Amino acid sequence: GQNIDQPTEMTATEGAIVQINCTYQTSGFNGLFWYQQHAGEAPTFLSYNVLDGLEEKGRFSSFLSRSKGYSYLLLKELQMKDSASYLCAVRLGGSYIPTFGRGTSLIVHP
Amino acid sequence: NAGVTQTPKFRILKIGQSMTLQCAQDMNHNYMYWYRQDPGMGLKLIYYSVGAGITDKGEVPNGYNVSRSTTEDFPLRLELAAPSQTSVYFCASSYSSRGGRQETQYFGPGTRLLVL
Numbered sequence A: 001g002q003n004i005d006q007p008t009e010m011t012a013t014e015g016a017i018v019q020i021n022c023t024y025q026t027s028g029f030n031g032l033f034w035y036q037q038h039a040g041e042a043p044t045f046l047s048y049n050v051l052d053g054l055e056e057k058g059r060f061s062s063f064l065s066r067s068k069g070y071s072y073l074l075l076k077e078l079q080m081k082d083s084a085s086y087l088c089a090v091r092l093g094g095s096y097i098p099t100f101g102r103g104t105s106l107i108v109h110p
Numbered sequence B: 001n002a003g004v005t006q007t008p009k010f011r012i013l014k015i016g017q018s019m020t021l022q023c024a025q026d027m028n029h030n031y032m033y034w035y036r037q038d039p040g041m042g043l044k045l046i047y048y049s050v051g052a053g054i055t056d057k058g059e060v061p062n063g064y065n066v067s068r069s070t071t072e073d074f075p076l077r078l079e080l081a082a083p084s085q086t087s088v089y090f091c092a093s094s095y096s097s098r099g100g101r102q103e104t105q106y107f108g109p110g111t112r113l114l115v116l
Helices: none
Strands: A009-013 A018-024 A032-037 A044-049 A053-057 A060-065 A070-075 A084-090 A104-109 B004-007 B010-013 B019-025 B031-037 B043-051 B054-057 B064-066 B076-078 B087-094 B111-115
Touching: A009 A018, A018 A032, A018 A084, A018 A104, A032 A060, A032 A070, A044 A053, A044 A060, A044 A070, A070 A084, B004 B087, B019 B031, B019 B087, B043 B064
Parallel strands: A009 A104, B010 B111
Antiparallel strands: A018 A070, A032 A044, A032 A084, A053 A060, A060 A070, A084 A104, B004 B019, B019 B076, B031 B043, B031 B087, B043 B054, B064 B076, B087 B111
């Protein structure tokens, strides 16, 4: 199967750091994406990982461990506007078509 | 570039009615996708296309049909609307080449469909 697991909801304080995890079954891994989706809007691309390690992009970083079937999205210096759903999408089984997890709803409070 | 555009933005249908959700992209992407998103859920793939004239089923294709006569357009057809098809529909496109490193999906703004 292609189960992709993320926590349903997380809360954090403005200015803090939060880590959103994503786990998946490793068969035929071919890339992992993170998307941000604000309520009522379309998903927008945040990051892409295909090799092990950390990819940093401003306040956002994404980490991948292929052997563990594990990724996380790290958000630093949280802002209120970071309140959104964060979607993990994984390409598995040699396919170019990504499968999406259910998403993690992040609530940032003052 | 307009990116990915979808029409209509919102529609109410009666059970048994039919309609076509329009999707167009001007980025010359070869891959196009239709997803539905129900409250609190992730995106579920309905159909996708790897190029003009080629379409394939995704995870939840029942009750829908697609066609891809041009690179730019990928309409989604609902023949007999049912309440279970109440959802938000997103169209997306990407460029994929064999051995390509990164093929980000670009999403349209969505169509909100209510079937009563």
